[in-house]
Amino acid sequence: MLSRRTLVAALSASIAIASAPAAFAQDELYIPLVSKGFQHQFWQAVKSGADQAAEEFGVRITFEGPDNETMVDRQIDMLAAALANNPAAIGFAALDSQAAIPLLRQAHEAGIPVIAFDSGVDSDIPASTATTDNVAAAALAADKMAEFLGGTGKVAVVAHDQTSRTGIDRRDGFLNQIEANYPNIEVVSVQYGAGDQLQSTEVAKAILTANPDLNGMFGTNEGSAIGIVNAAREMGTEGVTIIGYDSGKAQTDAIRAGLMAGAITQNPVGIGYETVKAALAAKNGETLPAVIDTGFYYYDQSNIDNAEIQAVLYD
Amino acid sequence: MTTTAVDAPKSTLSKIIAAGTHQRVLAFASLVVLLIGFSIASPNFMQTSNMLAILQATSVNGVLAIAVTLVIITGGIDLSVGTMMTFCAVITGVVLTYAGLPLPLGVLAAVLTGALCGACSGSFVAKMAIPPFIATLGMMLILKGLSLVISGTRPIYFNDTPGFSEISRGSLIGEVLPGLPIPNGVLILFIVAGATAYILNRTVLGRYCFALGSNEESVRLSGVNTDRWKIAIYALAGSIVGIAGLLIASRLNSAQPALGLGYELEAIAAVVIGGTSLSGGRGSILGSLIGALIMAVLTNGLRVLSVAQEWQTVVTGAIIILAVYADMMRRKNAK
Numbered sequence: 309m310l311s312r313r314t315l316v317a318a319l320s321a322s323i324a325i326a327s328a329p330a331a332f333a334q335d336e337l338y339i340p341l342v343s344k345g346f347q348h349q350f351w352q353a354v355k356s357g358a359d360q361a362a363e364e365f366g367v368r369i370t371f372e373g374p375d376n377e378t379m380v381d382r383q384i385d386m387l388a389a390a391l392a393n394n395p396a397a398i399g400f401a402a403l404d405s406q407a408a409i410p411l412l413r414q415a416h417e418a419g420i421p422v423i424a425f426d427s428g429v430d431s432d433i434p435a436s437t438a439t440t441d442n443v444a445a446a447a448l449a450a451d452k453m454a455e456f457l458g459g460t461g462k463v464a465v466v467a468h469d470q471t472s473r474t475g476i477d478r479r480d481g482f483l484n485q486i487e488a489n490y491p492n493i494e495v496v497s498v499q500y501g502a503g504d505q506l507q508s509t510e511v512a513k514a515i516l517t518a519n520p521d522l523n524g525m526f527g528t529n530e531g532s533a534i535g536i537v538n539a540a541r542e543m544g545t546e547g548v549t550i551i552g553y554d555s556g557k558a559q560t561d562a563i564r565a566g567l568m569a570g571a572i573t574q575n576p577v578g579i580g581y582e583t584v585k586a587a588l589a590a591k592n593g594e595t596l597p598a599v600i601d602t603g604f605y606y607y608d609q610s611n612i613d614n615a616e617i618q619a620v621l622y623d
Numbered sequence: 624m625t626t627t628a629v630d631a632p633k634s635t636l637s638k639i640i641a642a643g644t645h646q647r648v649l650a651f652a653s654l655v656v657l658l659i660g661f662s663i664a665s666p667n668f669m670q671t672s673n674m675l676a677i678l679q680a681t682s683v684n685g686v687l688a689i690a691v692t693l694v695i696i697t698g699g700i701d702l703s704v705g706t707m708m709t710f711c712a713v714i715t716g717v718v719l720t721y722a723g724l725p726l727p728l729g730v731l732a733a734v735l736t737g738a739l740c741g742a743c744s745g746s747f748v749a750k751m752a753i754p755p756f757i758a759t760l761g762m763m764l765i766l767k768g769l770s771l772v773i774s775g776t777r778p779i780y781f782n783d784t785p786g787f788s789e790i791s792r793g794s795l796i797g798e799v800l801p802g803l804p805i806p807n808g809v810l811i812l813f814i815v816a817g818a819t820a821y822i823l824n825r826t827v828l829g830r831y832c833f834a835l836g837s838n839e840e841s842v843r844l845s846g847v848n849t850d851r852w853k854i855a856i857y858a859l860a861g862s863i864v865g866i867a868g869l870l871i872a873s874r875l876n877s878a879q880p881a882l883g884l885g886y887e888l889e890a891i892a893a894v895v896i897g898g899t900s901l902s903g904g905r906g907s908i909l910g911s912l913i914g915a916l917i918m919a920v921l922t923n924g925l926r927v928l929s930v931a932q933e934w935q936t937v938v939t940g941a942i943i944i945l946a947v948y949a950d951m952m953r954r955k956n957a958k
Contacts, residue, residue, distance in 0.1 A: 338929075346932055370929045378881035381683065383873055388676035389926035393667045404778060407875040410792060414672075 336368040339587045340390035341399035341580070342383060343373035344426065349622035350576050354426070357580025359397070366590055367396070371580075380404045387411045391420070397587035400434070401426040409433075421590035423520065425583040428599075438582040438594035440574040442474055445604040446481030446528070449551050449572050450490070452483075452606055453524050456549040456569055460492040461523030464515045466504035466536055468529040475500075478528040478553065496522065501535050508535020509542070516545055524549040530556045533571060537562045555621040563612060570608030575620045578602035626847075649949060651912045652899055657917065661924035671928050675805065676924045677916075681869045682791070682808035683708070685891035685915035688897070689819050690863035692911040693856055695894055696823075696905025698836040699755035701857070703744060703762035704864050705886030709879070710766040711736045711868030716779030716878035719787065726786050734865040740766060741861020745854035751919075761852045767883060774880035781876050791873035815866055820908040822859070832856050836903025893918050895944040917942070 341358055346349040355371040359392045362369040362577075370390070375383040380403045388411060390398055398415055399424055402408050412433045415422055424434040453463060465482060469475040479498060486493050497515050501508030508527065512535050516522060523542075525548055527533030533552025540548055552559050552571035563569040586596055607617045637886025657695040662669040687704050694701040719729040740762065747758035781787040790807060797804030821831035831852040834842045843849045872878045897914030921942060925935040 341930075368929075370926075370931075372926070372932050375885065378879060378883075379885070380875050380879050380882060384874070385676070385922070386926065388680070389673075389923050392670060392676060392923075392927050393665075393929070404875065404877060404879065406780065406877060411625035460931075538671040 309586055315601070320514055336366065337392060337396040337588070337591065338368050339397050339399065339584055339591075340368075340370045340372070340393065340395050341583060342386045342390055342401070343371060343399075343426070344383070344401045344403050345375035346371075353576035353620065353622055354371070354580040354583075356406045357577035357582075358584050359580070360577070361581045361584035367584065367588060369584060373401075374403070377403055377522045380407050384408060384411060391415055391418070394418075395420060397421040397423065399423045399425050399438075399583040399587055400429070402429045405429040405431065409470065418599055421587065423583050423586045423590060425579055430456050435590040436598060436600055437577055438600040438602050440579070440604055441601040443481035443484075444479035444601070445572045445574070446478040446526075446553075447485035448606055449526055449553070450482045450485035452570060453526060453551055454486070454490045454493060455548060457493060457523050462494050462496045462519060462521060463524040463526065464497040464519065464522060464524065465495065465499070466508050466512050466515070466527045466532045468496060468508075468532050470500055475528065481559050482528075501532050503529050503531040505534050505538065506566045508532045509538040510535075512536045512539030513543060516540070516543055516548070516602055522548055524551070526550075527552045530554040530559055533568065534562070537567050541567065560612065560621060563609060564605070566609065570606055573605050573607055573617070573620050575603040575605065576622070577620055587623070629810050630799060640931060642732070649953065650895040650910055650917065650946070653946065654913055654917050654920065657920050657924065661920070661927065665924075665927050668924060673923065673927065675809075677919050678809040678812075679791075679806050680923065681872070681915050682806070682812045682890050683867050683874070684886070684893060684918065685812045685912055686815055686863060686867040687886060688893035688911040688915045689816055689908055690860040690867070690944065691887070692756070692824070692894050692897075692899055692906055692908055693832060693860045693863075695891075695899050695901060695936045696832050696836045696903060697853060697856055698839065698855075699748060699853075700759065700891070700901070701860060702759040702887050703740070703766060704860075704867075704890055706763050706767040706770065707737060707861065707864045708848065708868040708871060708886065709881075709883035710740065710770045711865040712872035712878035713770045713779065713880055713952040715869060715872055716781070717773060719784045720779050723783065726784055726878060729784070729787070730790075730869060731954065733869045734862045737865025738858045738862040739869065742854055742858040744861070744915060745857025749850035749853040763884075763887070770878075770880040770883070774878065776880060778877040778879050781872065781878075788873050788876045788896045791870045808874060811866065811870060814910050815863060816912050818889050819863065823908060828852070828855060828859070833904055836905070838904075890915075892943050893958065898950055914946075917946075 316552045416433045421435045424437040428437045434580045467479045501511040525536045550568045647865045655881045714736045715729045718732040746752045794804040893914035894911045897910030
């Protein structure tokens with residue numbers, strides 16, 4: 309009997325401790341964000357942006373995400389728990405947009421606005437989507453490439469995949485910008501490395517072998533960009549301008565070492581900030597654009613240590 | 624009260640039931656305390672929709688916990704249940720979406736695939752004498768890999784089989800009692816629990832399950848083909864995992880091939896909280912069901928209270944240790 313009492317006491321104590329922070333915050337507007345992840349640096353950066361906005365606008369937020377991007381059902385449970393708290397609005401980055409539709413519909417029927425972030429949801433329920441304009445970001449990479457090449461030369465693209473939204477947008481954003489504005493730059497090859505460093509390395513080596521006169525290469529995500537750097541290093545290639553996408557330790561090191569000319573970075577802090585801001589606006593009945601561009605930056609050796617860039621880079 | 628029984632299976636059984644009762648009462652009391660505690664702490668916790676969400680969240684882990692309970696009672700462990708669940712879901716996807724066959728065949732495929740996988744694990748353990756931890760660790764990786772290979776690493780959607788999502792999301796009870804839309808997934812959980820408890824406590828298979836966990840050698844020496852019974856128990860556990868595969872695929876309306884790792888540990892945690900001994904020979908389905916409910920209530924409650932996610936994990940871990948410690952103290956006092 310003693311042990312049972314001990315357990316019961318311990319359970320009650322843990323609940324009492326747990327409930328303390330929630331008790332005083334009932335009047336504030338509550339906006340839960342259910343993300344794709346939680347402990348990764350990218351998501352922590354999104355969270356810090358959301359925290360900034362929460363403080364600025366005086367709302368209370370929570371930020372949760374499953375342990376990894378495969379746990380679709382866990383994310384749905386998180387969404388269900390978030391809905392139970394009668395939130396003012398919800399931010400949601402869907403791992404699988406289909407799986408979440410019943411709950412999103414439930415939110416919609418309860419009059420709780422939903423803001424999608426990072427990636428869209430195949431549904432008209434979200435009031436808006438806060439995400440990187442990948443087409444514009446890749447076009448900026450094309451402009452930078454043209455600048456390095458003086459407007460003439462041969463370039464190739466190593467993309468991460470040909471079916472996902474980000475893969476298509478980044479590839480086409482780059483290609484269309486080159487085609488429209490730089491008639492003397494020829495794109496000799498577009499290949500896919502699944503975002504995998506090793507696979508992208510092999511793909512990039514094949515491109516370099518086939519095109520010894522190549523002047524520039526663009527990698528559409530972290531794995532693709534590092535693959536290109538590896539290929540150039542392994543083959544001893546010099547004089548090829550490499551532009552990457554996203555950050556991460558290997559990529560920032562390559563830029564500091566001069567192996568990579570520069571890269572585009574998304575703004576995860578901005579994604580978090582804009583999501584909370586949009587959620588509040590939606591709650592107040594304001595109309596929102598279908599897509600909120602959360603911004604992006606080009607960084608290279610010259611500005612990598614600037615506070616503005618450091619805030620959006622992650623290792 | 625003894626914790627390990629070396630006498631004949633039949634008298635062991637009655638002792639086991641008596642021993643299990645206390646832990647079940649303890650686990651049930653903890654569940655009630657949690658429910659009351661969370662209700663006091665947050666007015667949003669005790670709502671019909673949230674209770675349904677908790678039950679829905681319990682369904683998959685609960686069914687997995689029931690499957691693992693069987694294996695643990697024999698003195699084994701099954702680390703493969705998470706990825707086996709995914710594998711069964713993927714096979715259902717192949718049958719329903721790739722091959723376009725009717726729904727009942729998809730259901731059958733999941734259960735049979737699970738039984739087959741379970742029989743494989745069981746054979747590794749029984750015939751090849753590989754320790755269960757290693758055998759099922761191997762199975763876990765094999766099945767994870769096969770799921771990715773078969774699906775081409777992409778989710779398989781069930782959009783062409785409209786009835787499929789009803790397996791978990793629909794509500795037969797809700798059609799009879801409109802005020803109580805308990806999802807079918809939860810109904811299936813309770814049916815599986817009832818059926819498994821019956822098998823465990825009222826059939827020869829169940830009796831050997833306990834006997835194998837108590838003293839395998841004496842069972843063997845009394846002339847029983849222990850290998851065959853062990854394989855049968857792993858296969859039964861596998862077919863229950865197949866049902867979990869159906870539930871999760873139906874809930875997500877898709878078979879997500881990369882999902883599954885980590886689910887086995889949550890199932891084992893639920894079993895342990897429910898008072899089933901990891902050394903075998905003792906345990907109950909009801910206990911595991913309550914254990915799974917405790918896990919779901921705890922996770923949901925902490926979320927509703929907006930406890931930071933870092934701390935949710937810490938609290939869950941502490942509760943597991945507390946629950947097992949309380950059980951051990953009680954048994955020590957009883958001696």
